[in-house]
Amino acid sequence: MTDPLHIVCPHCDAVNRVGRERLADHPVCGKCTRELFLGKPLDVTSARFARHIERNDIPVLVDFWAAWCGPCKMMAPAYQQAAARLEPSVRLLKVDTENAQDLAARFNIRSIPTLALFRNGREVARQPGAMDLGGIVAWVEALQRQG
Numbered sequence: 226m227t228d229p230l231h232i233v234c235p236h237c238d239a240v241n242r243v244g245r246e247r248l249a250d251h252p253v254c255g256k257c258t259r260e261l262f263l264g265k266p267l268d269v270t271s272a273r274f275a276r277h278i279e280r281n282d283i284p285v286l287v288d289f290w291a292a293w294c295g296p297c298k299m300m301a302p303a304y305q306q307a308a309a310r311l312e313p314s315v316r317l318l319k320v321d322t323e324n325a326q327d328l329a330a331r332f333n334i335r336s337i338p339t340l341a342l343f344r345n346g347r348e349v350a351r352q353p354g355a356m357d358l359g360g361i362v363a364w365v366e367a368l369q370r371q372g
């Protein structure tokens with residue numbers, strides 16, 4: 226048996242311990258009793274961002290975007306579908322750079338959309354520009370194989 230993973234609840238932000246072998250069994254939060262995986266990206270504010278990046282033991286993929294951005298709007302459905310394909314092995318977040326300008330500055334986001342993959346609180350990869358569903362999934366899976 227492997228050590229349990231810490232998974233942050235998308236609803237109440239409580240940190241839950243879940244066995245790796247139970248990730249696909251639709252685990253629920255020990256605090257609010259809602260599902261830990263929604264199969265869709267989670268919109269986060271600056272206040273919630275750090276908790277999800279730092280406390281999740283699974284990789285976290287972040288879409289830095291803005292409502293006025295045409296390529297961001299084009300990529301949104303593919304990113305939504307990618308969440309259904311990649312969870313529960315990866316948590317997907319969306320950060321609106323207009324509402325979270327501090328995060329855009331902190332991570333030096335110069336173009337949007339930009340995808341960034343985080344592990345253990347650190348950015349490990351970045352991909353600027355819009356991608357389709359196949360591109361998003363292939364990029365993340367290739368990074369997962371690299372470790």
